[in-house]
Amino acid sequence: MNDRADQTIDALRGGHDYLTAVVHGLATADLTRPSGASEWDVSQVLSHLGSGAEIGLASLEGALNGTGPKDGDFNKSVWARWDAMSPVERAESFVTANEALVRGYESLDPRARAELRVDLGFLPAPVDVATVAGLRLGEFTHHTWDVEVAFDRTAVLAPAAVEPLLDQAGLLIGFLGKVEALGGRQVRLAVHTTAPRRAFGLDLVDAVALTDEPAEPDAVLSAPAEWWLRLVTGRHAAAHTPNEVTLKGDSLTLDDLRRVFPGF
Incomplete structure (x- = not known):
């Protein structure tokens, strides 16, 4: 099976x-x-x-x-x-x-x-x-x-x-993400999703990669899992972003993340 x-x-x-x-x-x-x-x-x-x-x-x-x-x-x-x-x-x-x-x-x-x-x-x-x-x-x-x-x-x-889709999100994230959109800034992000509940890391350093949740993240993104998936594929305009999406930390904004993931 x-x-x-x-x-x-x-x-x-x-x-x-x-x-x-x-x-x-x-x-x-x-x-x-x-x-x-x-x-x-x-x-x-x-x-x-x-x-x-x-x-x-x-x-x-x-x-x-x-x-x-x-x-x-x-x-x-x-x-x-x-x-x-x-x-x-x-x-x-x-x-x-x-x-x-x-x-x-x-x-x-x-x-x-x-x-x-x-x-x-x-x-x-x-x-x-x-x-x-x-x-x-x-x-x-x-x-x-x-x-x-x-x-x-x-x-x-x-x-x-x-x-x-959440289970396979790491397969193409290095291709979909453009770390150069941050202009040289290096950020390690903790991502917390709901429905289903998951916790993991997003490395925006030399390339875009999923990691284990960092112990001391630069920022914390909390979002429904379906929106996280839409973020990664560029379907993330403010008009389509639910109120439950929050980003805590001074090193990164939601618009920064939108530029990292321009979509297809």
Whole structure:
């Protein structure tokens, strides 16, 4: 039994079913509203998720049948096809493509969930199902927020996704964080989250890294775990920051942290 893979795949199913219901409730005009992703409208977010689902399923199938990942030309052809779709076509095709990917993960038996390794083509080595599904869950959950926040400024990340995403937050934080945004200042931060409750450290020194909670931090950030995840991915504007978020200490401000994590 691979509990992490199982939990992640379950969260992908819940997220898909939820976003599908949201999409089915949108009017045609809603699809061209600005999303939480600054350069995309709602339909373009769905296009990104749908094309990503196609590419992700191809990677999964390549691992299962031993052919490995597709080349870059395949990805480009998928993106071009989705870019050419109308907003309505993107919404409809997203539902179909993402359903296929989720079913692909759900079809994996316990042995495959534990032992299969998937080559994504951009990581140094193939990764297990829990990791590759977790990367998709992070992308899917944050872009679901991008859709929701177009209609509700108080939107939060899907609760079922928060714990597995929190557990893998260190995987990409060095890539997402830009320590140079602090202009040479070096800060060791204690982070306290709720729902779920966690305590750990954020090192903003030579690079951005998660650590054990420092005994004498320069500042202490307290926040709901879902907002912490949104902070790291750049979905942290003041208008979308709940009152429970606090930062104690003179060496750092929330705006400093926002600059460290510009998002994607």
